[in-house]
Amino acid sequence: MSPGRPKDFSKKQRELRADTAKRLEAIVEAAERAAASVIDDAEGEARRYLTQAREDADRLADRRSAELAETVDSLVVQAISLRHEAERLQASLEAAKARIAGAEDLPAPAPAERPLEELREAPRLRAVDTAAPAPAPDPPPQVEATRADPAGARLLAAQMAVSGSSREEIAQRLRSGFEIEDADAILDAILGPEGR
Amino acid sequence: MTEATREIGFEEARELEERYLMRTYKRAPVDFVRGEGPLLWDAEGKRYLDFLTGISVCSVGHCHPQVVKAVHEQSHRLIHVSNLFYTEPMARLAERLAESSLGGRVFFSNSGTEANECAIKIARKHAHRRGVAAPEIVSFESDFHGRTYGALSATPGLATNEALGPMLPGFRSVPRDDAAALRAAVGENTAAVLIEPIQGEAGVFPISEEALLAAREACDEVGALLIFDEIQTGIGRTGSLWAYEQTPVRPDVVTSAKALGGGFPIGACIAAPEAAEVLEPGDHGSTFAGGPVATAAAMAVLEIVDDPVLLRHVRELGAYLREKLEALEGVAETRGRGLMVGVGLAGGIDAAAVGADLLERGLVVNVPRPDTLRLLPPLVIDSDHVDLAVDLIGESVLGFTAR
Numbered sequence: 001m002s003p004g005r006p007k008d009f010s011k012k013q014r015e016l017r018a019d020t021a022k023r024l025e026a027i028v029e030a031a032e033r034a035a036a037s038v039i040d041d042a043e044g045e046a047r048r049y050l051t052q053a054r055e056d057a058d059r060l061a062d063r064r065s066a067e068l069a070e071t072v073d074s075l076v077v078q079a080i081s082l083r084h085e086a087e088r089l090q091a092s093l094e095a096a097k098a099r100i101a102g103a104e105d106l107p108a109p110a111p112a113e114r115p116l117e118e119l120r121e122a123p124r125l126r127a128v129d130t131a132a133p134a135p136a137p138d139p140p141p142q143v144e145a146t147r148a149d150p151a152g153a154r155l156l157a158a159q160m161a162v163s164g165s166s167r168e169e170i171a172q173r174l175r176s177g178f179e180i181e182d183a184d185a186i187l188d189a190i191l192g193p194e195g196r
Numbered sequence: 197m198t199e200a201t202r203e204i205g206f207e208e209a210r211e212l213e214e215r216y217l218m219r220t221y222k223r224a225p226v227d228f229v230r231g232e233g234p235l236l237w238d239a240e241g242k243r244y245l246d247f248l249t250g251i252s253v254c255s256v257g258h259c260h261p262q263v264v265k266a267v268h269e270q271s272h273r274l275i276h277v278s279n280l281f282y283t284e285p286m287a288r289l290a291e292r293l294a295e296s297s298l299g300g301r302v303f304f305s306n307s308g309t310e311a312n313e314c315a316i317k318i319a320r321k322h323a324h325r326r327g328v329a330a331p332e333i334v335s336f337e338s339d340f341h342g343r344t345y346g347a348l349s350a351t352p353g354l355a356t357n358e359a360l361g362p363m364l365p366g367f368r369s370v371p372r373d374d375a376a377a378l379r380a381a382v383g384e385n386t387a388a389v390l391i392e393p394i395q396g397e398a399g400v401f402p403i404s405e406e407a408l409l410a411a412r413e414a415c416d417e418v419g420a421l422l423i424f425d426e427i428q429t430g431i432g433r434t435g436s437l438w439a440y441e442q443t444p445v446r447p448d449v450v451t452s453a454k455a456l457g458g459g460f461p462i463g464a465c466i467a468a469p470e471a472a473e474v475l476e477p478g479d480h481g482s483t484f485a486g487g488p489v490a491t492a493a494a495m496a497v498l499e500i501v502d503d504p505v506l507l508r509h510v511r512e513l514g515a516y517l518r519e520k521l522e523a524l525e526g527v528a529e530t531r532g533r534g535l536m537v538g539v540g541l542a543g544g545i546d547a548a549a550v551g552a553d554l555l556e557r558g559l560v561v562n563v564p565r566p567d568t569l570r571l572l573p574p575l576v577i578d579s580d581h582v583d584l585a586v587d588l589i590g591e592s593v594l595g596f597t598a599r
Contacts, residue, residue, distance in 0.1 A: 152409050152444030159446065163436035164504035169511065173442065177405045 309342025
């Protein structure tokens, strides 16, 4: 079939086509307006979520920072406390050494002199029964000292705390290993009194 | 499936072993082919509850998905380049290990005994710097530190094998837990005291706090190093990442291996800052050690184990396990800490026979002494697994008690 002239639409058909085109255009415009509105809504929603998320993140970061700062402060305080404790221990050991040296220089040292007794008893955390009769000769003092060594107990408690042990678990080990019945002082110094 | 990967079954594997492997092991008659969590399967499909974990190696359970993923990913990226170059997984793991223990520095090895060799070198060189010409290392009798010659010489129970002699000079031992003997043995020539905080191979014997304090003090008096062999006790086994964290002392050097790689061979010697600078280029080395795959596996293990929730679980479940065991007829005592438990059987019960019977019943345990079962279950088990294991042990022991 050879190409001919375009079909001659009737007036009614042309009007119908124009009307259809207008309606389609209106539908598309309406759809575009609706889509634009949806996009605007979505963008608004996203902005709100973003703002909310940022605020939440900021709050969380602030809280974490505060907690971290608190923890660091607490650790610093504990470190200072431990250092002071170690210095006191060092000083008392030096004093004890000096006393022992002095005692050895004496021509006839009396057995169980009061200062020597104090030296032996000093590291112990358990109360000494003063009403008890004079004790038998002490076992080797170094070995005995380890049983209630407060520095050892503190290190044990600190290491257990670092490894995540609870206050009760540490207290139990201090009781079984060091015969420390009331460990609150040590535990408060390391964990703080809040966990009691 | 190629000839090399064809499943051959128990009988053929045993025949090949008989023909080709050196006779260094007495193996139990089981051919394990698969593991998942706390469970193992043999070639015939029988299922076992594993309370040994390859001697405290698979502490996170068999084929833990995170370990498998780490090994899989790293082995597709880079397997080996040697220690002539930097590799990221090794650097990251060194940081993680040092920061979670003594600070200082790490030397990686391929096994526990090699980690101890490194520690021995550090101790001797440290002593030479103090002017000690013939340094000595002091251990407890029944310590186990490994089977290479340095570690073997520090393992009194094995060092007496004259057929393998002579051992290295410069090692001595004192009775286990004897604080006074330890103090007496440590002198100006002492380079180090090398001990297990809980003796594992000997049958799970925790060293007392008195003896540990004595060791620390004796070392401090002469300037020697205190070395803790935490190859079995470390990586969460006792309920803290390191066993020393539950003792009143802090060692100068810690050695680690076994559970560190989750089944992948790796060891580490970790030195505190005061001992970390002792070894210098040329003093020590290893071709394979610290390889990317092993260190990636270890990093995955630490991600799992270095978790306060899991460590608390280990402590609580360990206490539960021991309480239940101690209620059994035929159990005289339990020893240990966390999920490292020795079960002392009542007089006359043959632990080897009980161990073999338990294997038949589907529970894998170890027998380090004629009177002791050693339990080293995965750290990730729950109380149901403990109940099952204790039921099986109870039934087995009861059978031998009645005989």
